Amino acid sequence: MLRISAKTGEGVEAVLDAIVERIPAPAGDPDAPPRALIFDSSYDQYRGVVAFVRVVDGVFTPREQLRAMALGTRFEAQEIGFMSPAMRPVQELRAGEVGYVITGLKDVSELRVGDTLTGEKRSAAAAVPGYKDVKPMVFAGLFPTESDDYPELRDALEKLKLNDAALFYEPETSQALGFGFRCGFLGLLHMEIVRERLEREFDLDLIVTAPNVAYRVKPMNGEWVEVHTPADLPDAFDEVEEPYIKASIIVPKEYVGTVMELNNDRRGRFDHLEYLSEQRVHLTYEMPLGEIVLDYYDQLKSRTRGYASFDYDISGFRPGDLARVDILVGGESVDALSLIVHRDFAFERGKALVEKLREEIPRQMFDVAIQAAIGARIIARETVKARRKDVLAKCYGGDISRKRKLLEKQKAGKKRMKQVGGVEVPQEAFLAVLNLNETAKR
């Protein structure tokens, strides 16, 4: 038992000694060709990409020509050193040591966490095993609120990706939301963190579309492909699979019933119930990930007065009876609003979504039909009735300028809306799908 205080620092040295004593020294050959695993990196405006490395073999020195083994990027180490905790340059980093390498690289995509650095002259034969590639399971479209911010969003994602190997993104074009990125996340928390960082660290204003999961689809007579956007699910396919999770919920026993009800609604398959104490119950379920990405956690919390705790692990892909529900506004399909749902829920979700959209889409100068469809079959419909009056009351010589300014304001307001089939759709409408489950269930 060591007595230490993190607050005053008392006893910390004893901890360090204990670590040295009990944890075996790193095994590595100081005489072998240099090899170092990049475990993190950051970007410095003046010095370029800074790699944080664990030296496995050999010795690294400043001004040495280095190479990233997987990407093949070559550069000269401008400075190497330790973090203590500020950067402290040194003349060598040896096997078993952890430090940083200033690469001078200006393009963040030239170096990747998990890659291995080695000497250009004395090269290692094999890379360090690195990290297991994590597969993103939750996807959402990220679009800048102002379309001019697209380059900023791209740069921001590049920089985030530097030390977040699990973040996946590819350009996405939505006819409704313009240019953006389809991003893949490990899970909901990851998505939340990325969004938060983009908005706070990079000062971006974002529209995040409703998240969906990755699907595996076997098109008619085709090969299995992974689909990250509902709009990409073909109309006809042989089979489709969706990711499942093993959900683990701990809850006071009086809420067991309500949690079970919620999980059944979300296509959960009961697995196990265990009393952890007289009051607390541990429930495990098999559930489709697609059923929890929207608002499951909020629902769980609100139905258990905040007492439930929830955790999950991906357990693999399973076949599902799924269909793509398209939303048509004024007869035109709106890609950003398509969703993939279990056929049993398609009608209910489609109906709830068109009802929600009817509230979100302002009245236009003509009737606007909002429809939900599976393929060519319309499953739900609502109409936004036309406006019957949209005029400025009076306009005479004395106030032409004022009226013109009103008109210009009106014009500017319209520019911020997205036009779909001649219908002005406010950006909020694209978020309607986010609150959908709640609407459908009540």
Add this chain to the structure above:
Amino acid sequence: MAARHLYVHLPFCSSRCGYCDFVTVVGRRAEHGGYVEALLRELELERTLLADPLESVYLGGGTPTLTERGALEHLLDALPPATEVTVEANPETVTPGLASLLAGRATRVSLGAQTFSPALLETLGRVASPDDVRAAVYALRDAGIDNISLDLIYGIPGQEPADLARDLAEAVALEPEHISAYELEAKPGTRFTHAHGAELERQADSMESYFERVVETLTSAGFRWYETANFCRSPELVGGRDLRAGHNLGYWLGRDYLGLGVGAVSTIESRRWRNTPSLARYVSSLAGRKRPPREVEELSRDVRVTERVMLGLRLDEPLPLAPLEHALDPVELERFAKLGLVELGVVPDRRAEGGDPGTLTLTRRGRFVGGGLTARLLA
């Protein structure tokens, strides 16, 4: 080119209506004569801007008919002659004496009736009673005025559909040549907006049916709906007379106009200016034979095109597209044409290439949403 339309502002009122945002001055009868002198001096300074003869003169306010009798008479006699001379009048000021003063000098009188419901008149803060309106019309008729316009306001807080129906019926029964019917506007900064703004917002949706009722009632009573908020007796019912307000038509057709008086606005070619709203500064500048202080706005070509479309689409007549075509979104034009909101007229003798693009007219249905259509066509 010289302006063919002259506006003259007479700011004096007996009390200020809560919803009004015009430049007005309460009381100060002793200053009326001096103000009219200032007006005539401004006219002298700007006379070169005016065409001869004028198409229209419009005396607005304020309450022009509240101006001290001698001063008003002097002004009317001193103004350049015009085909149409309109004087705005508040009903309670129209005595047989005033009517006969106007008869020889004005061709048209515009009466601010607003509503025939005493309670709603009180909400508006109007002085006149419904009987004053009727008495004023009779006095004007007796004096021989054969072109009377009544102003009505709808959407007054507390106004029920039945109140509106009665207002329209009362107005039609007085057989005016012209009716202006405005939805009550919550103009920023007015006392009225402060007191009733929330109520006006609440009732916004029901104003759709009010507007429809106004148009329905007046068109079936033989009025031509020639501008968004203006109606005149159909020419076929009055021996072909065009009873549209010639002066206001000038604004809607994008013509140049000169405005005299405090707060008056002029637009001549690419320049618009507004005289100082301060009565004292206006009068003192002109006493020294100097132009009053003005706020000048230069109108770019784009702005003029925007205004031409905004104003022109308020009318029931075709808007020639030739000078405006590039400003309008062709996709929206075609869409609205398909939806039956606009009609595109092609000039019959359109030359093969680069010919006249024709005209744009809003359909009846389109005119109810003309503001929104304009915004989208210009976007």
